Amino acid sequence: MLKKLSSIVLKNTGTIYQTALGEFSSANGDLRLLNVTAGTGGRSYMNYSKVPTKLAELCESINQRRKALSKTNVIECYKLSFDAHFHLVTIHPWADGNGRMSRLLMNQLQFEFGIIPTNINKDHKAEYIESLIATRENDDIEPFHNFMFDEHIRNLEQTIRNYQASIEDEGLEPRVDVGINVGINVGINEQRVLEFIRINNRITAKEIAESLSVSLRQGERIMAALKEKGLIKRVGSNKSGHWELRGG
Template sequence: MNIYEKVDYYHKAINEVRPFEGHMLTQLKDYYRIGLTWSSNAIEGNTLTISETKMVLEDGLTVGGHPLRDLYEAVGHGEAYDFMFTLIGKRSITVQDIKAMHRLFYKSIDEGNAGTWRKVNVVVSGSGYAFPVPQEIEKQMRKLEKWVQDKRNNFHPVTFAALLHLKFVTIHPFIDGNGRTGRLIMNLALIQDGFQLAIIPPVLRAEYFDTIRQYQNKGNPAPFYDFIAERVYETQKEIMRLLHIPFTGRP
């Protein structure tokens, strides 16, 4: 089986025990709120451990020995994650949704730029890609919104989510926080279609950025598609373990 066949196989197995409701749904949402917040922030250099992230998000505690920004990033990402789940009931992802998500994540870090397109050119370390100039961002983001609306059903849901991420980070519309926002909207697309989250552990940071660069510099999205499919597959296996879903006939 290829990775997409494995993903579809486990997707079907998980669907047989759906819907997740009540206390179970809350538990799963809270479980991944910590994991996704920690991993997504850690990829960008946040120094909080997963245990410290849990303390900040669940207990409202501050953690000594870390930059204040690291705490703001954890709280902000947690709020953006909660907002993401309010959008499950639809299959659209709008410019307004994306701005709202970034605003929640970034407001305590830089209120003036939270949820606002960047006004300057950017150069991303490690990437030779020439990102759009500020004057092009609104047009590019509206084009992305229309692509979501018109082309979503043309792709496997995991491939669509991965390509949405690639398109978004290649526009790079915000002054900062594009990676985290991109991972949130990718995961929003996944959960809207009933799939599990793609959580990228910091140990795979180099592979993650390399596959993005292959799209930006060589026009090849396939390595990123496979990379994200593997991450969804790992979450599916974890969900099945946590919910005691038998791995009968596992691929």
């Protein structure tokens, strides 16, 4: 399936390559029969001879996780799609189009799981590449996960802001009511956290993360953003204190 998709992606731009091992065409979705690097003087990807085996292992791993995965576990669905993206671009199966194919595979899995597809903003390309490098160098998928979740949240929040602005342009009131008149632009998860605190001012970052179905790191990040905006304040110690709303 991946080779078929690659042939569609590169149908009009693919190239025929002549190598010592024979001819192959990227327009046909053929796996590369040559070694490639990331840009001029960049890192080398795995030897072409390893590509078929590694690609088969990746597909097997993805399929096993798909069978065992509950689609109600949204975080794990995103993690699987991000992992597929990372490992495909790392294997670099084709002579061209690997980035596009990795994003396509990620989105294909997300559509299958019924979750909102992830987009990587071109303005954050440098940060994206840094996360790939950090993950490979440390043999730890978390840097890539963290970037992808952060990027997904940024895009969702921007989409919500665009929607709210379009509603206001039409002279209508945005249908967002968390019971707090903050008067400051906040994301949907930040609004939910403000409501959680209004209901229970001793709620912990862990409880917030669980309520939002996000990682603890993301929960802490949202809390930090609210503090920076002056919307919440911690009164007392981390262990026995409570949160105070500052938005009204």
